[in-house]
Amino acid sequence: VQLVESGGGSVQAGGSLTLSCEVSGYTDSTYCVGWFRQAPGAERERVAHIDGNGKTTYAEFVKGRFTISKDNAKNTLYLQMNSLNPEDTAMYFCAARWGIDCPPEKERYTYWAQGTQVTVS
Numbered sequence: 001v002q003l004v005e006s007g008g009g010s011v012q013a014g015g016s017l018t019l020s021c022e023v024s025g026y027t028d029s030t031y032c033v034g035w036f037r038q039a040p041g042a043e044r045e046r047v048a049h050i051d052g053n054g055k056t057t058y059a060e061f062v063k064g065r066f067t068i069s070k071d072n073a074k075n076t077l078y079l080q081m082n083s084l085n086p087e088d089t090a091m092y093f094c095a096a097r098w099g100i101d102c103p104p105e106k107e108r109y110t111y112w113a114q115g116t117q118v119t120v121s
Contacts, residue, residue, distance in 0.1 A: 001023070001024065001025035001026060001096060001111045002023075002111075003021055003022070003023055003095070003096060003111055003112065004022045004024075004113060004114075005019065005020065005021050005092075005093075005094050005113040005114060005115065005116045006116070007019040007079075007116060008092060008116030008117050008118050009117075009118070010119040010120075010121065011084055011119070011120055011121075012120070013084060013085050013086060013120055013121065014083060014084065015084050015120070016080070016081060016082045016083075016084065017084065017118060018078060018079065018080050018081065019079040019081070019092055019116060019118075020076055020077070020078055021033070021035075021077040021078075021079075021094030021113055022074075022075060023076065023094075023096060024075060026075075026096070030098070030099065030100055031052055031096055031097065031098055031099065031100075032049055032051050032096065032099060032100065032101060032109075033049065033050055033070065033077050033095070033096040034047070034048055034049025034050060034057075034094070034095060034096075034102060035048050035049070035093065035094055036092070036095055036109075037088075037090035037091065037092045037118075038090055038093070039091075042090075044093070044106045045059065045106075046059055046104045046106070047059055047062055047066065047079070047092070048066055048067075048079060049102035050068055050069075050070050050077070050102070051100050051101055051102045052099065052101075053100055054070075056068055061087075062081075062088075065081065065082050065083045065084075066079060066081050066082070067079070067080040067082075068080075077094060079092070081118070084120045086121065087120075088118060089118060089119050089120050089121075090117075090118060091115045091116070091117055091118075092116050092117075093112055093113055093115045093116075094112070095109040095111060095112050095113070096110070097109045097111070
């Protein structure tokens with residue numbers, strides 16, 4: 001399984017960015033995939049996920065601002081981020097694990113992308 005991210009960059013507060021994550025190696029839809037982020041000096045935290053049934057989960061601090069989606073035909077995960085603020089500045093990681101459920105603990109995710117930096121000023 002491989003995860004390859006793209007997107008990210010620098011934006012002013014109130015702006016928008018979209019992250020993409022191409023997923024390869026999964027043979028069916030029974031996996032959880034989503035996004036974590038890690039700010040300097042902070043723990044890696046869950047942002048949003050899609051489980052094997054297509055159910056989405058969002059961290060409270062992004063509800064109403066971020067939208068996670070998945071294009072099964074392209075095997076690509078997206079994170080649309082709107083109304084960005086400086087507190088959203090972090091390295092963002094796409095992650096995946098086998099199984100339908102999406103636990104919040106980062107240790108339970110097996111596959112990780114390389115990370116992409118998002119900076120909001």
